Amino acid sequence: MKRSKQLISGMKLLILIQCLDWAPPALALTPGDSAEYRARYLEVLRTLTSEGIELATAALMKLEMEVARRHDAGGLEELREMELEVAEELAQVEVSLLLPLIALHEASHLEYRLHILETNPYHARATLYRQIQLYSERLSTDSERQIASDLFVSLAGYFLEGSPGPGVAGLYSQALQFDPDNAAALLGLATLREQAGRYRNALSLLERLVETGNASAEARLRLGMNLNRLGKQGEAEEILESLLSEQTPDWISSLAFQGLARIRLDQGRLESARDLLARGLARHPDDPGLDVGLTWVEDRFGSRSELPFVVAPPNQTREAAISSARYLYARPEYPYIEETRKQLRDLANQYLAQLGRALTGKVE
Secondary structure, three states: OOOOOOOOOHHHHHHHHHHHOOOOOOOOOOHHHHHHHHHHHHHHHHHHHHHOHHHHHHHHHHHHHHHHHHHHHHHHHHHHHHHHHHHHHHHHHOHHHHHHHHHHHHHHHHHHHHHOOOOOHHHHHHHHHHHHHHHHOOOOOHHHHHHHHHHHHHHHHHHHHOOOOHHHHHHHHHHHHHOOOOHHHHHHHHHHHHHOOOHHHHHHHHHHHHHHOOOOHHHHHHHHHHHHHOOOHHHHHHHHHHHHOOOOOHHHHHHHHHHHHHHHHHOOOHHHHHHHHHHHHHHOOOOHHHHHHHHHHHHHHOOOOOOOOOOOOOOOOHHHHHOOHHHHHHOOOOHHHHHHHHHHHHHHHOOHHHHHHHHOOOOO
């Protein structure tokens, strides 16, 4: 996935870290400390409603990093419980007030990860997860259920950006519990199943996605590829051919050409495969996968005098390698997750004024 943009400027962050160099050695959290940190956290939230997410994120990180320096991991755990206590109080007023808080802690999580700061990055992610869980436990409308589903999709994306594992599949499954038709969750889970070699499971998820009417070109490409793997070549051909008649990203078009060519080669239709790969290479002249395929087929026909591509590969740059169709298929950027996050951020902004009113007079 694309790395998220830096939210806090480098100079502000440098000043923040330098200021924290003067923090005292680790100390046990006292009742006075707890009261102080709660008051400062509430002030961070007020900054969010009045000054915006950039300043609020800087203030939140300053607080969390100071607690980490002064009180180590134990202090951070107590701070997390304090942050969640405030979230629970706000959820009792209106569950949607959690959305700006989730956006704030999401922003701090991204900053910690981008800068590899000393503060335990687990704190931000754990807080984010607990807040999303809290939101999901207080739903009363279909709209709120869809929002909860999107929140779990967004969280799954952060796991994918870091270290993919069983937790990602679980988050997608939670998203589907709240919205069985969530296109991002269906495609994300299907992709994980495909990468694990569980093609039948991937196929059933992709077929469900197509039935919703929201299947993207990537989803249909993966459907065609998995149909072919499972011996349903006729259905696979129909889907892959339809992609060639549409405007799709180059990597999808390239793999559709290659997938169709593979089907025809498996059927012994060498001439048809050669013509198809030549069409693909005419559309994508710098695509190494199509060049490899066409070279191999023409070598079988004895119609190409130069050495096969696989023997004399071009001097391909790293940038070209990681933008290749096969690379993108194996490590997709999940643009649907970015779209989900944008919608969630826009929605969170709608509740800032209401959050500000709820914070007025709150006991610190």
